[in-house]
Amino acid sequence: MTATFHFMNRTANRMRGVRLCLAVCLLALACVAFAQSAESDIPLEYAVKATYLYKLAPFIDWPPGAFASVDAPFPICVVGDDPFDGFLAHAVTGRTFGTHPFVVRRLDALTGDSDCRIAYIGRLHSQTIAQALAAVQGKPVLTVTDSDILADNGSIMQFVIEGGRVRFDVDNAAAARNHLSISSKLLNLAAVVKNNG
Amino acid sequence: MGCASRTQGKPATDSSKACTAGLVAAALLVCGTLRAQPSEQDLSKLSLEDLGKIVVTSVAKSPEPLSDAPAAVYVITHDLIMRSGATSLPDMLRLAPNLEVFQTGPSDYVITARGFSGNSAAQNFPDKLLVLIDGRSVYSPIFSGMYWDSQYVPPEDIERIEVISGPGGALWGANAVNGVINIITRKSSDTQGGLLEIGTGNALSDVLLQYGGRLGENAYYRVYARDFHQRSFEDSTGADAHDGWSNPQAGFRIDWQRGADAITLQGDGHSGNIGQPDASDLRIAESDLQASWQRQLQDGANFQVRTYYDDVRRWNDISGGGFSLHTFDLEAQHDFALGDLQHVTWGIGDRVYRYDITPRIGTANSLLWNPTSDIQNLANAFVQDQVSLGRRTTVTLGLKAEHDPYSGLSLMPSIRFAWKASDTALLWAAASRAFRAPTAFDESVIEEVGSEVFLTGNPDFRREQLTSLEAGFRNHWSDRARLSVSLYYNNYDDLKSIEFSPTVLPLLWGNGMEGHTYGVEAWGSYAIADWWRLSAGVAVLRQHLRFAPGSSGLLGVAQAGDDPEHQGFLRSTMNLSDRWTFFADLREVGALPDPHVPAYVELNAKLGWQVNDKVEVSLSGFNLLHAWHQEYVFPGSDRIGRSVFLDTRLRY
Numbered sequence: 028m029t030a031t032f033h034f035m036n037r038t039a040n041r042m043r044g045v046r047l048c049l050a051v052c053l054l055a056l057a058c059v060a061f062a063q064s065a066e067s068d069i070p071l072e073y074a075v076k077a078t079y080l081y082k083l084a085p086f087i088d089w090p091p092g093a094f095a096s097v098d099a100p101f102p103i104c105v106v107g108d109d110p111f112d113g114f115l116a117h118a119v120t121g122r123t124f125g126t127h128p129f130v131v132r133r134l135d136a137l138t139g140d141s142d143c144r145i146a147y148i149g150r151l152h153s154q155t156i157a158q159a160l161a162a163v164q165g166k167p168v169l170t171v172t173d174s175d176i177l178a179d180n181g182s183i184m185q186f187v188i189e190g191g192r193v194r195f196d197v198d199n200a201a202a203a204r205n206h207l208s209i210s211s212k213l214l215n216l217a218a219v220v221k222n223n224g
Numbered sequence: 225m226g227c228a229s230r231t232q233g234k235p236a237t238d239s240s241k242a243c244t245a246g247l248v249a250a251a252l253l254v255c256g257t258l259r260a261q262p263s264e265q266d267l268s269k270l271s272l273e274d275l276g277k278i279v280v281t282s283v284a285k286s287p288e289p290l291s292d293a294p295a296a297v298y299v300i301t302h303d304l305i306m307r308s309g310a311t312s313l314p315d316m317l318r319l320a321p322n323l324e325v326f327q328t329g330p331s332d333y334v335i336t337a338r339g340f341s342g343n344s345a346a347q348n349f350p351d352k353l354l355v356l357i358d359g360r361s362v363y364s365p366i367f368s369g370m371y372w373d374s375q376y377v378p379p380e381d382i383e384r385i386e387v388i389s390g391p392g393g394a395l396w397g398a399n400a401v402n403g404v405i406n407i408i409t410r411k412s413s414d415t416q417g418g419l420l421e422i423g424t425g426n427a428l429s430d431v432l433l434q435y436g437g438r439l440g441e442n443a444y445y446r447v448y449a450r451d452f453h454q455r456s457f458e459d460s461t462g463a464d465a466h467d468g469w470s471n472p473q474a475g476f477r478i479d480w481q482r483g484a485d486a487i488t489l490q491g492d493g494h495s496g497n498i499g500q501p502d503a504s505d506l507r508i509a510e511s512d513l514q515a516s517w518q519r520q521l522q523d524g525a526n527f528q529v530r531t532y533y534d535d536v537r538r539w540n541d542i543s544g545g546g547f548s549l550h551t552f553d554l555e556a557q558h559d560f561a562l563g564d565l566q567h568v569t570w571g572i573g574d575r576v577y578r579y580d581i582t583p584r585i586g587t588a589n590s591l592l593w594n595p596t597s598d599i600q601n602l603a604n605a606f607v608q609d610q611v612s613l614g615r616r617t618t619v620t621l622g623l624k625a626e627h628d629p630y631s632g633l634s635l636m637p638s639i640r641f642a643w644k645a646s647d648t649a650l651l652w653a654a655a656s657r658a659f660r661a662p663t664a665f666d667e668s669v670i671e672e673v674g675s676e677v678f679l680t681g682n683p684d685f686r687r688e689q690l691t692s693l694e695a696g697f698r699n700h701w702s703d704r705a706r707l708s709v710s711l712y713y714n715n716y717d718d719l720k721s722i723e724f725s726p727t728v729l730p731l732l733w734g735n736g737m738e739g740h741t742y743g744v745e746a747w748g749s750y751a752i753a754d755w756w757r758l759s760a761g762v763a764v765l766r767q768h769l770r771f772a773p774g775s776s777g778l779l780g781v782a783q784a785g786d787d788p789e790h791q792g793f794l795r796s797t798m799n800l801s802d803r804w805t806f807f808a809d810l811r812e813v814g815a816l817p818d819p820h821v822p823a824y825v826e827l828n829a830k831l832g833w834q835v836n837d838k839v840e841v842s843l844s845g846f847n848l849l850h851a852w853h854q855e856y857v858f859p860g861s862d863r864i865g866r867s868v869f870l871d872t873r874l875r876y
Contacts, residue, residue: 070754071278074267075267075275075278078267078268078270078275079272079275082268082272082275083272086272118267118268122268151647155646155647156647157615157616175648175700176647176648177292177644177647177648177649177650178292179292179618180615180644180647181615189383192276192277192278193275193276193278194276198524199523199524200523200524200561200564211483211484212272213272214520215481215483215484216272216273216276220520220524221524221561221567222523222524222525222560222561222567
């Protein structure tokens with residue numbers, strides 16, 4: 028009995044030491060982390076998404092007439108909140124899709140007049156996702172929604188986070204409505220291929 | 225961290241100072257060796273395929289995939305598993321707010337959803353969960369319960385665990401009454417390279433060796449082997465329970481993909497020893513082999529065939545009691561769009577299994593079976609139609625027909641509504657039927673006390689039935705905050721009870737209990753900063769069970785389950801830097817009513833250090849607040865003690 032009590036006392040002392048030490052650990056490390064997070068770039072997740080956006084173009088069969096001229100630009104529109112913070116615009120500088128130089132356009136909303144070949148749709152403030160998608164339906168625009176938007180929203184592609192990696196779902200029916208066909212290579216890489224319409 | 229061990233043998237204050245100095249130095253070192261983020265040039269050189277392999281997880285973003293499933297689904301992600309330091313499936317399942325997990329010994333757990341944890345003294349076991357590993361059913365059809373000691377998947381290889389509380393009968397079939405646990409392993413292309421993991425602590429020593437490589441142009445593989453020893457716990461009186469165990473396991477997975485076809489071949493085998501307090505070791509062994517073929521058809525349709533063979537044995541060398549179970553399963557599934565508005569999934573499956581039970585015959589009591597051996601067949605067919613009613617509303621109609629060896633054909637329908645209130649919010653509601661099919665334990669068991677037959681199985685035992693109503697809400701705000709709330713009302717009929725035979729003894733299993741349960745499950749998370757996310761979850765349950773007129777009422781309604789009215793957790797996930805992570809999980813489980821088990825609060829924590837690209841060191845602590853606590857009924861379960869675990873992972 029006495030021995031047990033004595034042992035527990037010693038353990039308790041030791042645990043206090045451990046706790047104090049752990050608390051100090053955390054404090055020190057939290058400070059370091061905080062100082063460091065202040066200077067961080069855009070999250071890696073969005074850098075990867077941005078890279079996807081301009082690398083998708085060759086895997087889409089663009090209909091004749093999608094480009095007004097041989098040297099017409101290839102506009103990638105970022106609709107709504109811009110999570111890329113200049114990363115995308117900087118990355119596509121000097122890059123082309125065939126003879127079409129990439130340009131990045133920032134839009135608050137999609138309309139029938141918006142000149143976009145790829146429209147990345149994040150969080151919108153002045154219209155709903157459905158309105159944005161309806162505005163470009165029937166036009167050769169590849170609509171891509173962010174992984175923060177609920178799935179099956181009617182966009183052609185949607186980023187999804189799977190196992191900590193950025194992947195995407197493809198909706199073939201939505202692509203067909205915009206007169207786009209998606210290469211089998213891209214379909215093979217898709218997490219899910221749907222035909223939801 | 226070395227600091228915890230360094231305090232030993234020194235006065236606490238001195239060691240704290242030494243530790244502080246050491247830590248500040250370590251922190252500065254970390255500061256100086258920060259990895260730069262991949263630049264746009266790095267990323268632009270990657271193929272689309274390689275872009276999909278970059279791990280981007282940050283704690284502030286998407287801790288779980290955004291699901292539009294109209295059900296109470298909690299997803300335990302790979303990231304959460306790795307951060308938590310959990311090494312066994314039951315410990316991973318503790319991370320789900322919609323499961324009850326009680327540890328009763330080093331290898332033994334009671335796990336259930338929405339009540340009905342059973343009562344082992346009344347021979348009532350948690351038998352209303354379906355557990356799947358890559359689609360392979362792993363609950364035992366002999367009694368519809370789980371042997372958690374026999375299921376292990378290396379944490380590294382788990383993609384995610386979907387925990388669905390509530391009935392899944394229409395899609396998954398019998399036993400998916402109160403919940404489905406769907407364990408999905410990673411493709412072998414995602415686990416390439418070598419991994420050596422060596423961990424040791426006061427409760428567990430564990431070593432895992434894994435290698436993943438390529439087989440030609442289109443295929444990847446991985447192989448792993450693991451051994452561990454988990455030390456004996458203290459029993460309810462504080463004496464050694466002599467229930468330490470080890471269970472070496474090895475396995476593989478091969479994934480082949482070309483064009484629209486994907487084939488997966490996987491298998492595992494283990495053979496272990498579990499110490500028993502007053503008997504010789506229990507021996508457990510299992511081997512499984514599974515093949516699946518998936519083809520993407522035109523227009524987004526998919527076709528899939530899966531088959532597996534599973535061989536389970538449990539026995540005791542001295543008493544000779546035990547059983548073997550051989551299962552062969554074949555199933556096919558097809559999903560396709562029907563017009564613009566409907567998506568149809570349908571499938572058929574058949575499972576044939578043979579059990580051979582060696583009776584346990586003793587002088588005091590014996591456990592016999594009639595028949596001791598049988599070949600049984602479980603056939604099913606299901607169809608599910610997802611109908612879009614406009615952009616925002618979806619109705620899912622499901623029906624599963626199942627034919628089991630004892631109760632014949634049963635039909636499990638469900639209807640589920642989902643309404644997208646906004647681009648980020650989902651409201652859903654569901655009504656479903658589900659059954660727990662009778663088993664050999666219900667129908668064929670014979671229990672003798674001395675030479676007297678005390679209790680027998682009942683050929684008239686019927687399936688246990690559930691009618692469930694559910695509703696839920698999910699939303700996320702500004703991608704930092706998310707919340708999911710689910711409500712349920714479950715009405716049960718024909719629950720298992722103990723009845724008198726016309727001659728009073730032997731007793732018989734019967735279907736004399738009924739009643740309802742209702743409750744709330746809610747969880748959410750909020751990212752305070754890009755490096756810090758807080759999560760919380762709670763489950764509240766009320767059970768109102770009674771005996772039907774004419775029932776004996778023996779042992780009371782408490783035999784159905786000894787479940788807490790509430791449980792919850794608070795969780796902190798931190799990226800202290802891009803090399804240091806810290807995870808803490810404080811959980812509370814309310815008192816169990818009958819037999820009484822006190823409420824408890826416990827804390828798990830893990831500090832992880834990515835030393836470099838090849839080496840990762842972590843220190844985990846489990847149940848840190850008390851020297852020991854009680855999770856389940858005494859005697860018969862152990863004291864659950866504090867434990868620490870130092871783990872080193874080497875990639876090669």
